[in-house]
Amino acid sequence: MKTILLFFLCLVAQVSHAQTSPGRVISPGSGFDGGDGDGGSTCTTPSITNQPSSATITYGEDVEFKVIGSGNVSLIQWQEFNDDTWTSLSNGGIYSGVTSTTLTLLKPSFSLSGRKYRVVLTGCNTEVTSNGVATLTVNKADQIINWANPANITFGTALGADQLNATLTTGEGELTYNPPSGTILNAGQSTLRVDAAGTANFNAAFKEVSITVEDPLAIAKQPEDLTINYGERLSFSVEASGTEPFSYQWQLFINEFGFEDLAVDFEGGFSGSKTATLEFETPIVSNTGLRFRVRVNDANGREVISEPATVTVNPKEITASIIAQAKTYDGSTNAEAKGSVPTEDLISGDVVNVSVENAAFAEANVGTWI
Template structure:
């Protein structure tokens, strides 16, 4: 669809220009200009406008340090006014200025004969900043100060109304100029810092601004085309009720390796095209196009609005760096591939995320990982917020494996594809059916260690609900994990449960609720139950909280009672199973218990997916079964259902 030509709303006069007009004359170039502007003084004396002999020089400061900008000018009775990013600095009226903040500084030197504006001096502050390329990660939480740097950064905003293609700016540091069907944005010294132009695919935004003058591009209205962004520095992308539907390729295509801070306001929508034509970069190489919303750099989402992305041909959202959701609502629908694909990391601190991948399509969230001699990444950290994923393939996976990407002989540059869940509410449902070496629709997978410290998880899958290559560690949270064809919770290495509440329902033999492939299985806390065809047996030498392994159990309420009416454990079994493994801090060493089925339970604090919780529970009635006295941290009551053996089954890795 042909778009109308650009409508350019010119920026009002900057503070500097206004100051010039208030005087008798103003330097046209904004630099060393000594145009006369002769002024009578009442005595017949002519005063010459000042000229700058030494321009202020750019500085790089360490974080917290100060520096000095200075200007040398010729002329009599000189006055000075310094500006930061186009705004006058109160009290900055000397020939020198002490600075500690990053930005673009200039000074206007004036007298009664006129004024002259200096060239811009850039002050850069090293350390964490919106434009910093230095990365420092805490993998267990995804902490990275650079991802938060936008909170303390003043961006200069360029507004782009997509419906009319009008470009404006309310920033006193910027001016907008028309040039046919394109627009250019200039800074206070007249240098071009950004251009907005139409091409065969849609709108292309090119930013050459420095880190001292960070730009924000605010998109609003509807557009039938693709928005492509190039930027030399980190920038902010404001989606203010924008609706972008591409006719070819991505809806938003960020060809910059710098951070994009995406701020959501109102309701925005993006949709890619069914076809992606080949595009080339300036150097002739083929442009990478991976998703309806794609970025070569990191994507950091925040704001109070929402964004819905629909992909017909590729991923819904992809970054060749990392994706972070701090706030806002993302709804992603992929009809061909993954909901989110990232190379380095996925981190979620808050907000809501809903992902749907179609039948035959891909994964909910996949972090690939890559070898890197400086900062090898490939992890997932979820700290809060709400996630709801319905995916055909895996729901959430940190998927890097050495055999898939062994470009170097050393392992020092290998990523750690760990998954850590510290909080939040996570619901995952996979719809595919596991086929060995073809499809493994697991719920949450780590090719390293899966650690759950908190949060509420509801995972329903055909393949493993939770799976890890090296270890599974459960320190807290609420976990409901159900797999119809494989293990509910499957570690190919060790498993440790120190706290939390877990209900794990696996398939029939040889699959089951809790599987560690004959590796160390440690229980020191928490309340859990695992049912299915089998369970691994906890390791007595490392287990300090009492566990009980049962053989076949029937559907209905099962109680571990002490004979006096006090229940140490109670669970409503949803369907008959050939093995049950359970543990609770209520089960005391030296106490004799009986297994009852069909009892009525009371006095519980709450019930979580059939598991009764509380320390003062009572039971009545029921049919008595096996009796036992706890003399070891691992008590087995017969039956072949509880083993330390491997789970096997399709997709178990």
């Protein structure tokens, strides 16, 4: 019973030594035995069945190198090859697990690309070294630029921080804009570009967005003063420039209220009060002096108001026909006469009366001569 107990205690001591001994961490599945043959156990020289493999990553990713084998291992040491020299690694910085069966590099930089890694296993007074062909390849990462199409601007607005506001979701390169800040673009559609400079760990990148430069809303052609004769049709028009579509609202100046919007169907004979052309069907002489203007809005809700235009309505001249009644001489020169106006000279709905007063025949022409 005593012998069995001593053997058990010895076995426990060996297991504890394998788990806590400095210089080695045996990962599950690695195949190695933490025992080193002390205490009378049989020592099996370490051997490597699966060599550490090369790895290719993109900057920003972690990488692991693993070794799998069998035998008793008392010491594990990972090494890095650089400048023709194998150097034993220490835990710290990007390195961890340098004395375990798994070496981890946290986000190795592009500058480490091409480095080789190997592991030295010590056991049974023997060193076994991996083949040293496990090579790390680190590719530069792509920079990701976050930049949405800027809001429309009006012609004459210089590019600034509101438009040139790209950010890097991934990356660290300096941003350069083309065209640069302060540029005034032509009206219409334009392309903006930002370049992210390449760095030690990131590739160069660029992104393009579109911006619309709107024409400023303006009255390109003002309504003009008009002079017409009574009976003629009145027509005011306006031309606007800017971002279409446009909306229009004609206004009439009313003494007590200033300029007031004209209704769509105005009883006074107006039409087109919400178009670019306002028409007045039958202005009369008393309409002389009326003033009209128009409010114009563009697609973005901006508004501009035209200069007022004034109308002058002149009276219409009408030639009346006067016909004297046939008269037999009776010693009087008085005559009866009737006047009339040609129908084609009248405006629909108008009534023109022609009166003749004190009509008389010349005495020499009075009567009927036989």
